[in-house]
Amino acid sequence: MADASRLPIRMLHDRVLVSLEREGGDRRSGGGILIPATASVGKRLSWAEVVAAGPAVRQVQVGDSVLFDPEERSEVELHGKDYVLLRERDLHAVAARRVEDEGTGLYL
Template sequence: MTTAPPDPDATTPPIRMLGDRLLVHLDAESAERRSTSGIVIPSTASVGRRLAWAHVAAAGQGVRQVRVGDRVLFDPEDRAEVELGGTVYVLLREKDVHGVAQSDAAGTGTGLYL
């Protein structure tokens, strides 16, 4: 399984999304995280309702507010996974996306601190 975000210059996934569906790739930081004391917390650990970040790899023609390449925030509990070409993607509906990250003025980072 590949965990790095897809290269924007790479070819699109071999699938055409329908309706309001999104195909997203989880950020590497969503896989696991560290506590302030340095303990590694796996993504399978239950810590309440923690939202996850992902990059949009493909979008259906009915999607209005999200574009391919956007970084989106969603609830990882409500997801279905699919493997295409050795890469694991998550299938979402546009209504399941809680937010889209915006770049700061310098063009780096998300500008969001949640």
């Protein structure tokens, strides 16, 4: 995870800055089958890690994993690394240890 305190940016309002967990490319199914990057099976959401959040963000924190639609994103480069800028309302789910403590798991 990138150290958010070292990023030369301050998030405003309900904006969330995320770092993609993995870029496109081949992936494996749960059963171990290799799925090539060229295979398309409908709309696929992506997971990313929150590296910075604005003051109006209520449901996610730095370090959380979030699920979002990669077609609805704005990219920014900071210190040679690409990040994605999203609004909190564009997130579909959050996965974090503190969420598990509340007993309901992922929020979809």
